[in-house]
Amino acid sequence: MKVLKDILYKASLEAVKGSTDITVNKVEFDSRQIGKGDVFVAINGTVSNGHDYINKAISLGAKAIVCEEFPDELSENxxxxxxxxSHKALAFMxxxxxxxxxxxxxxxxxxGTNGKTTIATLLYQLFKKAGYKVGLLSTVKILVGDKEYKATHTTPDSLTINRYLSEMQQDGVEYCFMEVSSHGIHQKRTEGLHFAGGIFTNLSHDHLDYHKSFSEYRDVKKxxxxxxxxxxxxxxxxxxxxGLVMLQNTVAKKLTYALKTYADYRAQILESQFSGLLLKINDQEVWVKLIGAFNAYNLLAIYAAAINLGLEDMEVLRLMSELExxxxxxxxxxxxxxxxxxxxDYAHTPDALDNVLKTIEDIRTRNEQLITIVGCGGDRDKTxxxxxxxxxxSKSDVAIFTSDNPRSEDPVDIIEDMEKGVEPQNYKKTLSVVERKQAIKxxxxxxxxxxxxxxxxxGHETYQEIKGVRHDFDDMQIVKEILKELNK
Incomplete structure (x- = not known):
């Protein structure tokens, strides 16, 4: 039980009807989860408006309502x-x-657009190898020490974030690394959190179905x-x-990293192979098991963050060489x-796909052909x-367009949208195969x-979403099975 007025601290109240000096059981923004003595926070979401469920919440036992507009009729008690x-209020609550x-x-x-999962996960790995208790909030999974939970969003809702952080605190976790999506920032899910540091990876074309313009997308990150x-x-x-836009108004300690520009933390790629990279970071050489220039950026960010969180230079380089x-x-x-x-690879944005193809181009001998299978998600940014x-x-010898997660859209329509980007000289090296498993075969x-x-x-996804139903689908498992069969 908590006192309502204590839960509302920093929530920027406009008006109150009734007493805040009451005890409540828990805070909820999903009316279906309301129980007797709870607080219901009415959120105006992208799919539904929580204000439409205020009466339902009260009927289920809610004793306090937090909202952006009072209902026409107020219930007694x-x-x-x-x-x-309401989003911001919920975060502080x-x-x-x-x-x-x-x-x-x-x-x-x-x-950032790309690299969030890799940096967060590898920082978790590195600090765990260094002997610390660590937490992770990522697209792929949530980790509290060694305990693993399923992730549903890149940045969970603020109640979920704080519930896991609370569990981490009780478990003795010292460091937590968290992906922060533009949706999560815009919907105020990270308000009320105290950050020891923030990392910006890069910004490219993504989520313009939600943010409407690139400048809005950038400013949300900022x-x-x-x-x-x-x-x-x-x-x-x-x-x-x-990159520098992100630092314009921050009062935090400003730090930079780069491969091409003078920065506080610099790296140079000395060797690039399928087996890994030889990097020179601030005049120290290190061999790592990760591949590609995009991972050189990720590793440099990891190095800089670890140093600023108190780890020793040479210890960080040693641990980086062990990262998977x-x-x-x-x-x-x-x-x-x-x-x-x-x-x-999870490359689902133009920039990420371009980076992966550049990496392959840098490593390949050109005595072999490169076959790329790619699709685009339904109900997402069509541009x-x-x-x-x-x-x-343009960057493959053969390109096969197929389904990703079509969701509610017809996958044929998605592929037709994709085909409009193929230049005439590349027509003959493209195929369109709607069924993803068949495309891989x-x-x-x-x-x-x-x-x-x-x-x-x-990438890591183990499902394909079609017409609201998730079907088991694992790219790596499927390609292994098909190649094994063909090699018999």
């Missing part, structure tokens, strides 16, 4: 609290309800750094043209006698579809010994 922004756990551990947020405290560090990639690639991020196998290389197809068809049949197959878009 119920406290109504008016706030300007969640932090207060769970005792502000982010104040008691070192929380680092990673934001607002995360604007709110970092003076005690935190703000680490940004200044090889990205938006993240699930679905340039994972590859080399198949039996044919020596066909199959790569699975990137032709761009993805253009990149795949055709790629494997087309591949000759030593060829490379890139399966892009889904």
């Amino acid at each position: 119920v406290t109504y609290v008016l706030v300007k922004n 969640a932090a207060n309800f769970y005792g502000n756990p982010s104040n008691n551990l070192k929380l680092v947020g990673i934001t 607002s995360f750094f604007d709110k970092l405290p003076k005690s935190a560090f703000a680490l940004t990639n200044i090889d990205d043209k938006n 690639s993240v699930s679905g991020r340039f994972q590859f196998i080399v198949s039996g006698p044919s020596q066909i290389t199959a790569i699975v 990137k579809r032709p761009v993805m197809a253009h990149i795949a068809s 055709i790629a494997c049949q087309l591949a000759k010994p030593n060829d490379i197959i890139l399966i892009a878009g889904k």
Whole structure:
């Protein structure tokens, strides 16, 4: 039981009807989860408006309502609290309800279009190897020490974030690394959290179905750094043209990293192979098991963050050499006698796909062909579809367009949107195969010994969402099975 007025601390109240000096059981924004004595926070969401469920929440036992507008009729013995922004109020209420756990551990947020999952996960790995108890909030999974939970969003809702942070605090976790999405920032899910540091990776075409313009997307990312405290560090990639924008108004300690520009932390790629990278970081050489220039950026960010969190320089380099690639991020196998290389990568934005294809181009001998399988998600930003197809068809010997997660859309329509980006000279090297497993099978049949197959878009995901139903689907498992069958 918590006192309502204590939970509402920092929630910027506009008006109150009733008493806030009452005890409540818990805070909820889903009316279906309301029980007797709870607080219901009415959120105006993208799918439904919580204000439509206020009466339902009261009928289920809610004794307090937090909302952006009072209902026409008020129930007796119920406290109504008016706030300007319910999302923001919920974030502060969640932090207060769970005792502000982010104040008691070192929380680092990673934001940007690409690289968030890799950086967060590898920082978790590195600090765990260094002997610390560590937490992770990522797209792939949530980790509290060694305990693993399923992730449903890149950045969970504020109640979920604080619940896991509270569990981490109780479990003795010292550091937590968290992906911070533009949706999460815009919907105020990270308000009320105390960050020890923030990392900016890069910014490219993504989520314009939600943010409407690139400048809005950029400014939402920037607002995360604007709110970092003076005690935190703000680490940004200044090889990205938006890197310095992130630092414009922050009061945090400003730090930069780059491969091409003078920065506080610099790296140079000395060797690049399928087996790994030889990097020179601030005049020290280190061999790492990860692949590609995009991972050189990720590793440099990890190095800088670890140093600023108190680890010793040489210890960080030693631990970096032991890091393993993240699930679905340039994972590859080399198949039996044919020596066909199959790569699975989460690249689902134009920039990410371009980076993966550049990495393969840098490593390959050109005596082999590169076959790329790629799709685009349904009910998402349509403008990137032709761009993805253009990149795949212009930088591969064969490009196969197929389904990703079509969701409620017809996958044929999605593929037709993609095909519009193919230039005439590339028509003959493209195929369209609606069924994803069939597309992977055709790629494997087309591949000759030593060829490379890139399966892009889904990465770590183990499902395919079609018409609201999730079906088991694992790119890596499927390509392994098909290649094994063909190698018999």
